[in-house]
Amino acid sequence: MSLDTVVEDIREEARARAEEIREEADAEAEEIIAEAEADADRIREQKLAEVERQIEREREQTLSSAKLEAKQERLGARRDVLEDVRADVEAAIADLDDDRRRELTETLLEATLAEFDDDADVVVATREADLDLLEELLEDRDAEVGDPVDCLGGVVGESDSSRVRVNNTFDSVLEDVWDDELKNLSERLFDQ
Structure with missing residues (x-):
């Protein structure tokens, strides 16, 4: 075996080893990317669900506030009508x-x-x-x-x-x- 052959064998072995390392790195990178994408999908789904729950809570609070405000306005209007009726009755009594x-x-x-x-x-x-x-x-x-x-x-x-x-x-x-x-x-x- 000549020195050139040994050098060529070592180079060939180094190339093969480099290719093997590159393939392992590519596989590991793909695995890391897949995990990151899965994590991103999971986080996105969690955030969407959280936002939807927050929207639902705010919608319920707004609806509840609107109902309460409407009820208060109705009661206020009724109170005003009753006060007017009372004032009319008092006027009728005063003018007997x-x-x-x-x-x-x-x-x-x-x-x-x-x-x-x-x-x-x-x-x-x-x-x-x-x-x-x-x-x-x-x-x-x-x-x-x-x-x-x-x-x-x-x-x-x-x-x-x-x-x-x-x-x-x-x-x-x-x-x-x-x-x-x-x-x-x-x-x-x-x-x-």
Whole structure:
């Protein structure tokens, strides 16, 4: 064997070894790339799923907020309508014709005086516009007219001796009726 042959054999062996290393490196690189692509696909799928869950959560929150806001607006509108109805009722009470006002005031006065003992010193008050009516209604009764009160009408009776105060104003009657009938009124107005 000549030296050239040995050199050529060594070169051939080195080339073969280099080719083998290159093939191993290429295979390893392909494996690394495949793993990286698989990891990238898995990460992309996870991120997409996470984004979809976040979108769904935000959609649910937005929908829930919109429903709550709509409900609050509906309740506010209903409250406004009920306040308007109440204001209309109060205006109608304030504008009662004289005969009806006299009849209702007399009924409330009798109910008020019935709450006091016969020997009690009773002072009865009403709104300023009804003072003359009250004086007329008290002519044959053992009670006196007191200072006017801020109300729609009716009477307030008080006695220092019995420490009793009876509020039979139209306002207090309206308040009682309003509280008792608010649910029915709401159902009729809003067809619940």
